[in-house]
Amino acid sequence: MDHAELTTEQVLKRDIPWETYMTTKLITGTCLQLLRRYDNRSESYRAQLLDDNGPAYVRVFVSILRDIFKEETVEYILALIDEMLAANPKRARLFHDKSLAGEDTYEPFLRLLWKGNWFIQEKSCKILASIVSARPKSQDGNIANGEASNSKRKITTVDDVLKEGLVEWLCAQLKKPSHPSRGIPTAINCLATLLKEPVVRSSFVQADGVKLLVPLISPASTQQSIQLLYETCLCVWLLSYYEPAIEYLATSRTVPRLIEVVKSSTKEKVVRVVVLTLRNLLSKGTFGAQMVDLGLPQIVQSLKAQAWSDEDLLEALNQLEDGLKDNIKKLRSFDKYKQEVLLAHLDWSPMHKDPAFWRENATNFEENDFQILRVLLTILDTSSDPRALAVACFDLSQFIQHHPAGRVIVTDLKAKERVMKLMNHENAEVTKNALLCIQRLFLGAKYASFLQA
Structure with missing residues (x-):
């Protein structure tokens, strides 16, 4: 069967020759006894064994992954650990038990991330993410799994895992997944757990993730x-x-x-x-x-x-x-509006179509002898940007509507002729807003005539 499509259930049906491994001294007699008690047992029976002697089983599983390289056996142990953690995620804390001080519990999973088939990579990733996340929060990142500071043997630390291995592997999966349909979901699933860690956020950003x-x-x-x-x-x-x-x-x-x-x-x-x-x-x-x-x-x-x-x-x-x-x-503040007009960067930002902006700021257009109105008219004369022309026409129409003397002021500034020229513009947005502006101007003239009569 394709290793990429293997399931945990299929792997756990295998019969692993533990006695042979003991004969060849790849596992100890104590290890064999523990495995015989655990292997092919019900979930409830295994749960009791883990409750009674969990760290011992973690030591057995890690030592097998460290010393035995036969693919079928590696897959089997990873499936056992995966099943154990799936049944109760809190069991990941067993990997940090004080009795495991000096045991390099990270190294086998970190190594298998890069060297195994997809089943091995996926399980190693999930397990590694679980046990890293379950470590005691007071633990110094430079000391892994209760490692004695005077330990002679170099032990893989949390920093080694997060900065040098796991994050790099996760980013590699997002770029070029090892499995066409499960590579990316697996990487994202692990990241959703690991990005709670500040050190992972830092590593992930540095990796351009x-x-x-x-x-x-x-x-x-x-x-x-x-x-x-x-x-x-x-x-x-x-x-x-x-x-x-x-x-x-x-x-x-x-x-x-x-x-x-x-x-x-x-x-x-x-x-x-x-x-x-x-x-x-x-x-x-x-x-x-x-x-x-x-x-x-x-x-x-x-x-x-x-x-x-x-x-x-x-x-x-x-x-x-x-x-x-x-x-x-x-x-919608007037200062922001002025900056937009003075830079001639007119766009449909929220303030233009906000009636409250015009009610609150219509009289502010009187500053510096109607400087902002004059700049709007200059934009009508010089700009080739249809959006800027449309917005300028619209803004003039809003000023006419909301300033008490808006029509008179805009007429005195000779805006009508400039706007009229845009009534035949090739851009529909420009012609629509030019028409609106002219309508506001003419409405004022007719209304004034009606009052005088």
Whole structure:
């Protein structure tokens, strides 16, 4: 059978010749006794053995992986460990028992990551991630598994695993997976566990791993792809707490992709982790402006109207909504508007179509002898950018509408002739907004005539 398609159940049906290994002194008599008690037993019986003597079994499993290289046996031991951890993930703590001081419990798995077939790589990765994550949090990264500081034998440390081996292997899987359908999901699954560790975040960013996550942030349909999407977004959420990673996220299409996912996803856990990520990023750099431009305030309103059962999600949506409102206030400030006009970088940023901005700032256009209005008219005369022309026409129409003397001022500045020229522009957006501006001007003239009559 293809080793890439092997299952744990199939491997565990094998009959391993432990007596032969003892005869050839690859395992000890004590090791053989422990294996005989454990091998081919029920889960409940094995659970009792692990409760009574777990560290001894860890020592047996690690020594076999260290000393025996026969593929079928290596696969069998990895399957045993995988089954043991799947039944109770807390058993990963057994690898850090004080009685294992001096045992190099990381080395066999780290070595097999790069040298084994896919079954061996996948199991080694999962096991290594589990036992690294289960280590005592007070443990110094430079001392592994209770290793005595005066140990003569060099023992693989947590730093060795995370900085030199595991993260590198995970990034390699994201670039060129060893298995066509399981390589990337396996790597993402392990990263979702490991990126809780600051040292892993650092190593992952240094390995340029952030950009490998971004293409995986896309709407999903199948159960398998939804799980991959969820764990990918979980990785991004964990990285959103790490400043160097945020710099990478800012220079990629992370936010547009996250918003596309949250807009189309119905899976609550996916929506929750994306909303939490966006909430974290909102106050960083230009993320807030980007989210407003991409229409996130309206999407949040839509999400809030849905029946979610998760209270954390509802709270995060409220926090995200409040944060976006604060950003819109900042974005619609007159100083920001002036900068945009003076640099002639006119675009449909939120303030242009926000009635509150024009109500609050119409009189500010009087500064420096209507400097900003004059610059808008210069843009109408000189710009070849259809978007800038359309926005300038629209802004003039808003000034006419909201300033008490808007029509008179714009007419005195001879804006009507300039806008009229754009009524026949080849760009539909320009002609539409030129027409709107002219309508506002003419409406004022007719209204004035009606009052005089």
